[in-house]
Amino acid sequence: xVKVTQSSRYLVKRTGEKxxxxxxxxxxxxxxxWYRQDPGLGLRLIYFxxxxxxxxxGDIPEGYSVSREKKERFSLILESASTNQTSMYLxxxxxAAANTGELFFGEGSRLTVL
Amino acid sequence: xxxxxxSPQFLSIQEGENLTVYCxxxxxxxxxxxxxxxxxxxxxxxVTVVTGxxxxxxxxxxxxxxxxxxxxxxxxxxxxxxxxxxxxxxxxDNNAGNMLTFGGGTRLMVKP
Numbered sequence: 001x002v003k004v005t006q007s008s009r010y011l012v013k014r015t016g017e018k019x020x021x022x023x024x025x026x027x028x029x030x031x032x033x034w035y036r037q038d039p040g041l042g043l044r045l046i047y048f049x050x051x052x053x054x055x056x057x058g059d060i061p062e063g064y065s066v067s068r069e070k071k072e073r074f075s076l077i078l079e080s081a082s083t084n085q086t087s088m089y090l091x092x093x094x095x096a097a098a099n100t101g102e103l104f105f106g107e108g109s110r111l112t113v114l
Numbered sequence: 115x116x117x118x119x120x121s122p123q124f125l126s127i128q129e130g131e132n133l134t135v136y137c138x139x140x141x142x143x144x145x146x147x148x149x150x151x152x153x154x155x156x157x158x159x160x161v162t163v164v165t166g167x168x169x170x171x172x173x174x175x176x177x178x179x180x181x182x183x184x185x186x187x188x189x190x191x192x193x194x195x196x197x198x199x200x201x202x203x204x205x206x207d208n209n210a211g212n213m214l215t216f217g218g219g220t221r222l223m224v225k226p
Contacts, residue, residue, distance in 0.1 A: 004156070042218040043157075043202070090156050100145040100164060101212030103204075105156030 003027070006091050006106035013113050019078040021109050023091030030096035032074035033103065034058075034066060036087040043090065049074055050096065081113045117141070118205055120217035127193055128225050135188045135201055135220045143205035144212070146179055146186045151200040151219075193224045 007022035025032065033048040035058075045058030047066040055066050063085060067075045074093075078085055088110050092103040118139045127133055137146070145164045149157035161170050163179035163186060170177045174197075176189040190197055200221050204214040 009154075040218075043216045045213075048213075092156075100147070100162050101204075101206030101214050102147060102159055102162055103157075103214065104159070105149075108154070108156045110154075 004091055004093055004104050004106040006089075006109045008109050009107060011109065011111045013081050013111065015080075015082060015113060017081050017113075019081050019085075019111065021076040021078075021089055021091075021111070023074045023076070023093075023106055024072050025074075025091075025093040025104070026072065027093065027104070028071065029093035029104075030071070031094045032068065033092045033094075034064075034074065034076045035090045035092065036060070037090055037108075038087050046076065081111075083113050085111065086113045087111060118203055118215050118217035120201075120203055120220050122220060123218065124221050124223075126223045126225065129194055130192050131224075133190050133193055133222070135190075135222075137186045137188075137203035137205075137217050139184050139205060139215075141205070141207075141215075142183050143215075144183075144208040145206045146183070147204045147206070147214070148177055148186070148188055149202040149204065151202060153199075157200075157202055190222075193222075195224045195226050198222060198224050 004025045034046045035043045049068040065077045091106040094103045121136045147162045148160045151157040161177045166181045166183045168179045174191045178187045200219045202219045203217040206212045
């Protein structure tokens with residue numbers, strides 16, 4: 001079974017703090033994604049990566065950055081957390097060769113910024 | 115921009131009832147997926163439909179892809195409390211690198 005593991009299930013941070021959210025997948029998938037999920041807004045894509053050291057902006061990249069130094073690991077960074085970044089963050093991975101774009105999600109990281 | 119609209123947004127039913135969730139778009143998709151997400155967890159893939167008119171069954175769940183590949187439906191027969199969750203449809207477009215467009219979700223509660 002594909003396993004996507006997110007480092008923290010729940011975090012509470014203060015405004016202005018730097019936040020790292022880590023994601024590791026064990027199926028050698030080329031593609032990795034970070035989404036945020038908010039009530040009424042659905043899943044919104046923040047950043048994605050097709051390969052090591054490659055990153056592409058999604059629909060809402062402002063206030064976020066990412067790092068992909070190894071194929072299995074994709075990190076989301078909030079340089080200076082703000083209250084409007086309180087959300088559920090979901091990491092996902094998928095095969096580049098899959099012609100249907102199926103994704104495997106982690107369990108999510110619920111971030112609260114005070 | 116491709117959009118996927120799901121309806122209804124919320125559904126509360128009694129155990130044993132049948133229900134249908136709809137996923138509609140004006141755009142054509144190469145394939146469409148359905149995910150279920152339980153509270154506090156990430157979405158889990160249920161099924162992928164690829165061919166227009168395709169019907170797939172997963173126990174009491176029946177998924178259909180529209181003939182024109184613009185819409186899909188999920189029908190649950192004799193719903194059980196374990197079916198409670200958020201159901202998400204997502205469309206993939208081969209012409210856009212298979213990036214997924216997600217619907218807003220249908221939150222289902224099945225009461226015992």
